[in-house]
Amino acid sequence: MRNSDPSSIPSTLRESAPNGRWQVSSATALLSELLGGFELEQTAARAPIPRAVAWARVSTHLQEEKGLSIPEQLREIRKYASKHSIEIVAQFQEAASAFRHETRRTEFRRMLATAMANPEVSLVLVHDSSRFSRDGVRAQALIDELRDVGVQVVSVSEPQVDAGTPMGVFVEAITFAKNEAYSREIGFHTRKGCRANIGTRDSQTKWCYKNGGDPVWGYRAVNLRRGERRLNEPIIKRIWLLDETVTAGRPLHEWVRHCLVNVAGQGAALRELCEFCDQASITPRRRAGKWSQATWDSLLSLSSLLQYSGHGVWGVHDSRHHKRPPTEWAISRNAHPAIITAEEARAIAAVRRDLSLRKLHGSYVATSSLHYLLSGGLFRCRRCGRSMVGFSGDRYTCRTRMLGDARGGCGRGTNVRGEPVESAVIAGLQALLLHLSERGVVRDLNQQLVSAWRQERAASSVQAGPAVSEEITGEDVPVGTDDGPASPPELSRVPTVGRGGSGALRFADRPPRIDRKALAASGRLVRRVLRKGDPAASKRVLRSWVERVEFDPDELVVEVAYRIPEDVTCPTAAGTWCRAHSPALSALLVRRFAVAGRGR
Numbered sequence: 002m003r004n005s006d007p008s009s010i011p012s013t014l015r016e017s018a019p020n021g022r023w024q025v026s027s028a029t030a031l032l033s034e035l036l037g038g039f040e041l042e043q044t045a046a047r048a049p050i051p052r053a054v055a056w057a058r059v060s061t062h063l064q065e066e067k068g069l070s071i072p073e074q075l076r077e078i079r080k081y082a083s084k085h086s087i088e089i090v091a092q093f094q095e096a097a098s099a100f101r102h103e104t105r106r107t108e109f110r111r112m113l114a115t116a117m118a119n120p121e122v123s124l125v126l127v128h129d130s131s132r133f134s135r136d137g138v139r140a141q142a143l144i145d146e147l148r149d150v151g152v153q154v155v156s157v158s159e160p161q162v163d164a165g166t167p168m169g170v171f172v173e174a175i176t177f178a179k180n181e182a183y184s185r186e187i188g189f190h191t192r193k194g195c196r197a198n199i200g201t202r203d204s205q206t207k208w209c210y211k212n213g214g215d216p217v218w219g220y221r222a223v224n225l226r227r228g229e230r231r232l233n234e235p236i237i238k239r240i241w242l243l244d245e246t247v248t249a250g251r252p253l254h255e256w257v258r259h260c261l262v263n264v265a266g267q268g269a270a271l272r273e274l275c276e277f278c279d280q281a282s283i284t285p286r287r288r289a290g291k292w293s294q295a296t297w298d299s300l301l302s303l304s305s306l307l308q309y310s311g312h313g314v315w316g317v318h319d320s321r322h323h324k325r326p327p328t329e330w331a332i333s334r335n336a337h338p339a340i341i342t343a344e345e346a347r348a349i350a351a352v353r354r355d356l357s358l359r360k361l362h363g364s365y366v367a368t369s370s371l372h373y374l375l376s377g378g379l380f381r382c383r384r385c386g387r388s389m390v391g392f393s394g395d396r397y398t399c400r401t402r403m404l405g406d407a408r409g410g411c412g413r414g415t416n417v418r419g420e421p422v423e424s425a426v427i428a429g430l431q432a433l434l435l436h437l438s439e440r441g442v443v444r445d446l447n448q449q450l451v452s453a454w455r456q457e458r459a460a461s462s463v464q465a466g467p468a469v470s471e472e473i474t475g476e477d478v479p480v481g482t483d484d485g486p487a488s489p490p491e492l493s494r495v496p497t498v499g500r501g502g503s504g505a506l507r508f509a510d511r512p513p514r515i516d517r518k519a520l521a522a523s524g525r526l527v528r529r530v531l532r533k534g535d536p537a538a539s540k541r542v543l544r545s546w547v548e549r550v551e552f553d554p555d556e557l558v559v560e561v562a563y564r565i566p567e568d569v570t571c572p573t574a575a576g577t578w579c580r581a582h583s584p585a586l587s588a589l590l591v592r593r594f595a596v597a598g599r600g601r
Contacts, residue, residue: 053082053124053155054116055092058109058132071096074128081157082126090122091115113143116152125154131180140177188320196331199313203227208240209313209336216241217308218285218300219257219340241337249282256283258340261301261309266349268356271297301353307332310346311339372536373397374423374543380550382415383560389552395419397552415554417596422550426561427531429592430546433563434524436589437515446579446586447514453582454512513575520569548590557597563590 057074071094082089093112116122125147127133133154134140144154148164155161159176162169195212202209203225216222220241228236243254264277275292278285285292299305304317313336318324341349373391380389382399389397398416437443523545530542548564565576565586580587 051085051087051123052090052119052121053087053126054112054122055079055082055089056109056112056125056127056132057092057094059096074132077128078126078157087124087126089126090119113147116147117150123152125152127154127156129158130154130156130176131183134180136181140180141173192316195315199315199331199336200333203238203240206240208242208338209333211239211241211313212315213239216244217305219254219309220244220337221246243338243340248284254340256281257309261341261349262345265297265301266345266352268352270356271301301349303327303350304330306341306346306350308337309340310343311335311337313337373419374536374539375419375426375550377540379544379547380422380552383551383553384415384555389415389417389550391419392416397422399554415552417552417559421596422552422559425559425594425596426543426547426550429561429594430527430543430563433546433589434527437520438524443515443517443520446583449583449585450514450579451512457582511572513578514571515565515579516569516571519571523566523569552596557595558593559596560591560593563592565590 055075055078057071057078059071059074075092075094078092079089081087091112093108093115095106095108112125116125125133130140134143147154162172164170164173198210198212200209206225211222221244222239223242225238225240226235227238230236244252246253248256260274260278260283264274269277271294274297275294278292283292285296304314307314311334313331313333315331316325317330375389375397376391378388380397381387382389385399387400390400392398395418396416397419527542527546530538545566546563548562550562551560552558553560565579567576570576570579580590
């Protein structure tokens, strides 16, 4: 305030002071005088009313019994809002698990969109933090996104903490961990109950109970009242019965059997199955209109064939709808009326595998004359699972990326030079053959295989029951006893191959081993064919020894999984068994090497 007239300074800035100096006496008084007093009072009077959206969620009827019903949650939220002078502009509710995939939580996404898009909304009111989300990592990310746009998530039944302080961060992290741990514990006991439920038989109908969901096409769900819970709430159990609905002049379950046995079992492709059903005016199971190949692909899956043969199957997919291996499925025998027999199910599965092999062979034949040695489905992108195809003369690129298919989710950097990859695959095969030809290597591997065969043979003699046949599932599927999930006698008699105890039954006469003479002959054939450089012949040789080649565009690494050809083992078709039961051989058959990639 140098060179200024003291008389021009507001009175609230002036105080008598020695040496004629002036001091600020009060920041509030200064602000009041600068605004003229009246404006300051009006500014304070115009403080906005907080606006919020209300969110309520319940996942089970047990939560409703404990006072956590949606109406009760909304009542507590409105009570809190009234007490704190908060205006609720919208309310949303949901009856679903907080661990459900977010794309399937429609109301939850609508609530988030409303809170973020409306500039007047500053709060999301929930009954407690677990109603918002029980996935700790995702909940924290969503809350941070809301904070970025000025929206705070408030639990009306929990103490409020300042997330900006060290203690607030600590308490918030504990709350998220508590909610997630509690939800995972509920999930564990729910899965345990579901496994037990599908093996429990109804005392009157003698069929096994189901865990909910729609029955496969050809069956109908029937709810049975079996006792009461507290407060006179009925206990409802569900079973499957044949669907007798008449469609196109025949009961629906008869059409299902005809399509499975007489159409699909005779080698019809998915397109032909759709055309047959459309021409016969058979209504699809869940919607009106024409049949799709995806529907029939699902109906001919391994789990569906087991269900059509009278088995109860549960646990095929996890909570994120990823398919579990058959070894983790829960299976009950004679769980509902069968539409087809186990032998017919095995025959249909065999036909489907044959069609898949012919399709793969057709893909190979179509590309056999090209100079790309790994084309035709052998070389795949690890990021999206699609084939790496040849392009631009000397490179491989992900098929998803090349076609611009956004659904595959494959991004940049998914093409690589072909020559280094092909050379590394061939060099790895030659090194593998050289190592196997060394003295004593095959002998030591065969000793391992004999030991594993003897252990499995001893284990299979004391097992309670064999596993479900690989001819349907492709793997050993553990089953239970008469008191729980089990396999039917028809499937139990079929020997299997795999990691389970019954895998040795297929080779009951003698242990599988690697034939040194056949190995040497195969090695000479590989070297002779690769030396000639004929693309078609080289592809045939590589496909007999290479199971898959995967390119990881994130790490710029190629992984090659080799295999032992079936004609090199004794007895034949034991290559998969040998690899699964010899750790040393399994380690030899996998090689990794780095490559130089290039984004597009």
